[in-house]
Amino acid sequence: MYSNLHKLFYNLNHSFSCSVSVFTQLEEGRYTKPKIAREQRICQYCTSGEVEDESHFLTECELYSVHHLQLHSYIINTVPSFKLLTATQKAIYLLTCEDNKIILKVASHMEKCLGIRLEHRKAAT
Numbered sequence: 001m002y003s004n005l006h007k008l009f010y011n012l013n014h015s016f017s018c019s020v021s022v023f024t025q026l027e028e029g030r031y032t033k034p035k036i037a038r039e040q041r042i043c044q045y046c047t048s049g050e051v052e053d054e055s056h057f058l059t060e061c062e063l064y065s066v067h068h069l070q071l072h073s074y075i076i077n078t079v080p081s082f083k084l085l086t087a088t089q090k091a092i093y094l095l096t097c098e099d100n101k102i103i104l105k106v107a108s109h110m111e112k113c114l115g116i117r118l119e120h121r122k123a124a125t
Contacts, residue, residue, distance in 0.1 A: 045120060055091040057113065063120065064113045071109040075102060 043052035046062030059068060075082045078099070085093060094106045
């Protein structure tokens with residue numbers, strides 16, 4: 001089961017990395033002509049005014065706030081120090097954690113958020 005969980009998480013993590021890099025303003029702005037400055041690549045899905053990068057998408061974006069809260073509450077019950085981490089540290093923890101239960105929760109979280117993102121983008125076009 002351990003190797004199957006890690007294989008699932010690896011595949012989702014890889015899909016997540018590819019999908020998010022396509023969707024986030026950070027990546028889109030990098031390849032537009034003319035190139036958009038990093039600090040101007042603001043999330044268009046919430047009102048935070050933050051640069052939309054993988055960390056913002058995975059831990060902070062208001063569009064997924066209910067799902068972030070559910071995931072973070074679960075992890076804080078297991079790893080109380082998680083609440084003390086910065087958004088970037090949380091994203092790194094979520095993408096590198098080796099606890100099987102947390103891996104499943106993170107995989108489910110990523111899948112939900114990507115689904116919401118795709119639906120939101122479809123509705124906007």
